Amino acid sequence: MSEIVYLDHAATTPVDPAVRDAMLPYLGELFANPSSIHAAGRTVRQAVSRARSHVAELIAAPPESVVFTGGGTESDVTALLGAAFARERVGERGHIVTSAFEHPAVLECCRFLETRGFRVTYVRPEANVVLSADAVAEAMQPDTFLVSIMMVNNETGTLQPIRSIAAAAHERGALMHTDAVQALGKTEVDVEDLGVDLLSGSAHKLYGPKGVGVLYVRPGVDLVPIAPGGGQERKRRGGTENVPGIIGFGEAARLARVHFHERQAHAQRLRQELMRLCTEVRSVRLNGDAEQAVPHIANFCLVYVDALLLVSNLSRRGIFISVGSACASGKLEPSYVLKSAGMSDFASFTSARFSTGKDNTVEQVSRVVDEVGELAEFLRQIRTPAEIGQCDENCPCLWEEGVA
Amino acid sequence: MRALVFSDGGPESQAQIDILHKVATRFPDLDVVVAPFDSDDAIDAGILVAPGLVIDGVTLSIGRALSAGRIRRFIEQHKPEDDA
Ligand SMILES: Cc1ncc(COP(=O)(O)O)c(C=O)c1O
Numbered sequence: 001m002s003e004i005v006y007l008d009h010a011a012t013t014p015v016d017p018a019v020r021d022a023m024l025p026y027l028g029e030l031f032a033n034p035s036s037i038h039a040a041g042r043t044v045r046q047a048v049s050r051a052r053s054h055v056a057e058l059i060a061a062p063p064e065s066v067v068f069t070g071g072g073t074e075s076d077v078t079a080l081l082g083a084a085f086a087r088e089r090v091g092e093r094g095h096i097v098t099s100a101f102e103h104p105a106v107l108e109c110c111r112f113l114e115t116r117g118f119r120v121t122y123v124r125p126e127a128n129v130v131l132s133a134d135a136v137a138e139a140m141q142p143d144t145f146l147v148s149i150m151m152v153n154n155e156t157g158t159l160q161p162i163r164s165i166a167a168a169a170h171e172r173g174a175l176m177h178t179d180a181v182q183a184l185g186k187t188e189v190d191v192e193d194l195g196v197d198l199l200s201g202s203a204h205k206l207y208g209p210k211g212v213g214v215l216y217v218r219p220g221v222d223l224v225p226i227a228p229g230g231g232q233e234r235k236r237r238g239g240t241e242n243v244p245g246i247i248g249f250g251e252a253a254r255l256a257r258v259h260f261h262e263r264q265a266h267a268q269r270l271r272q273e274l275m276r277l278c279t280e281v282r283s284v285r286l287n288g289d290a291e292q293a294v295p296h297i298a299n300f301c302l303v304y305v306d307a308l309l310l311v312s313n314l315s316r317r318g319i320f321i322s323v324g325s326a327c328a329s330g331k332l333e334p335s336y337v338l339k340s341a342g343m344s345d346f347a348s349f350t351s352a353r354f355s356t357g358k359d360n361t362v363e364q365v366s367r368v369v370d371e372v373g374e375l376a377e378f379l380r381q382i383r384t385p386a387e388i389g390q391c392d393e394n395c396p397c398l399w400e401e402g403v404a
Numbered sequence: 405m406r407a408l409v410f411s412d413g414g415p416e417s418q419a420q421i422d423i424l425h426k427v428a429t430r431f432p433d434l435d436v437v438v439a440p441f442d443s444d445d446a447i448d449a450g451i452l453v454a455p456g457l458v459i460d461g462v463t464l465s466i467g468r469a470l471s472a473g474r475i476r477r478f479i480e481q482h483k484p485e486d487d488a
Contacts, residue, residue, distance in 0.1 A: 306466070308450070308452070308466045308467070309463055309464070309465070309466060311450055312449055312450035312451070312463035312466060313462060313463050315448075315449075315450050316449070316461060316462075316463070331453065331467075332452070332453055332466075332467045381477070382464055382465075382470070382474060382478070383474075
């Protein structure tokens with residue numbers, strides 16, 4: 001097989017060798033429990049504290065507001081259930097506003113809370129997969145106590161107007177949570193500037209290890225801990241800390257800050273190259289928004305190209321990308337993200353996500369564009385428009401007839 | 405040529421197998437192999453749903469049976485020169 005080109009960094013990133021080196025001593029001689037009062041425990045506690053400062057700096061927050069968790073999903077769950085259970089504790093329920101294209105980590109929490117008597121409004125984005133802040137504000141009700149909107153959509157890379165939404169939430173006395181898992185290290189994240197009360201992140205999206213995340217909790221926010229345990233993390237999250245993971249996250253966050261501008265510029269260059277797909281390959285368009293997006297994620301609709309076949313055949317050539325459609329009970333389901341923006345099932349089945357990383361080169365992306373172009377032509381012969389279907393008239397990506 | 409069908413034993417998978425056997429009567433060099441859709445080979449090919457069809461390393465279908473006409477066309481276009 002030819003050289004591997006990994007363009008699935010929105011799914012996960014490789015652990016940076018510097019991050020791995022920082023973690024290794026904590027899998028060896030520095031194994032003590034940070035809660036222990038002896039010298040060995042104290043050494044580890046200090047290292048955890050340094051890592052906390054690095055993560056705090058990445059989001060411009062005070063270190064004491066940073067809670068380490070077991071990943072992005074757990075951060076979301078801790079925020080949503082924690083805020084909802086705080087309402088229950090005082091005998092109330094209430095209303096939550098979220099979007100229809102959140103990560104399942106948030107959506108499943110909302111569905112669970114609906115079974116406990118909470119009400120949830122799922123706001124749909126515009127056709128460019130960006131929410132209108134006004135639409136979110138209009139969805140709020142007198143008893144809305146929480147608004148949870150992701151900062152960057154994981155499938156299309158679109159940036160959401162968090163600052164305006166947070167202002168609207170606060171105007172009505174609601175807490176503002178944002179899932180910033182795809183945003184950390186990819187765009188400026190400043191909890192004060194955004195005005196958020198709760199913010200989730202995950203180490204493995206920024207060259208850190210899997211299974212460690214962060215929840216920023218603005219001082220004074222009332223959250224019921226989901227796992228109170230031994231009172232670690234200022235009683236926000238019990239359980240002995242995942243020390244190697246936290247150290248790795250700290251180093252990954254530090255590197256993300258130090259190299260922020262250089263990585264941004266590189267991601268922009270790669271995106272420029274990737275955008276050749278729209279000009280040089282027949283009938284390809286960008287899903288989402290060309291401007292209001294992070295540079296490292298791009299989702300394209302390749303009309304009449306079965307995206308699963310594209311992923312499979314690219315994979316055989318050593319190129320790794322992904323699709324938003326998912327397999328559910330033996331059936332292929334369209335991407336709920338693209339669907340939420342009004343795209344037809346057919347647009348979804350012909351859309352694929354390319355997400356670049358700091359170690360990709362322009363030459364690699366150029367090769368991907370060429371190979372996608374070649375495969376797209378081939379795959380258009382395999383399925384006819386009649387087999388793959390047509391966009392319905394409301395689909396924003398409506399293609400002219402006779403492309404294939 | 406080697407046609408690998410990943411089957412879950414359901415009617416759509418069976419339809420794909422039947423189509424391939426029919427096509428193989430026209431192309432005796434076509435070797436039809438049936439494998440479970442949750443095998444390592446299927447995972448390698450990114451086959452999430454059955455049936456999956458891979459001919460000579462090219463994934464041609466995932467999740468539904470590919471018609472005899474399409475398979476024939478692919479074979480005719482990709483047959484090694486000396487068989488043509
Ligand atoms: C937007 C978003 N939120 C949450 C998560 C879950 O994070 P983790 O995998 O760390 O649980 C992901 C991961 O894909 C994500 O993209």
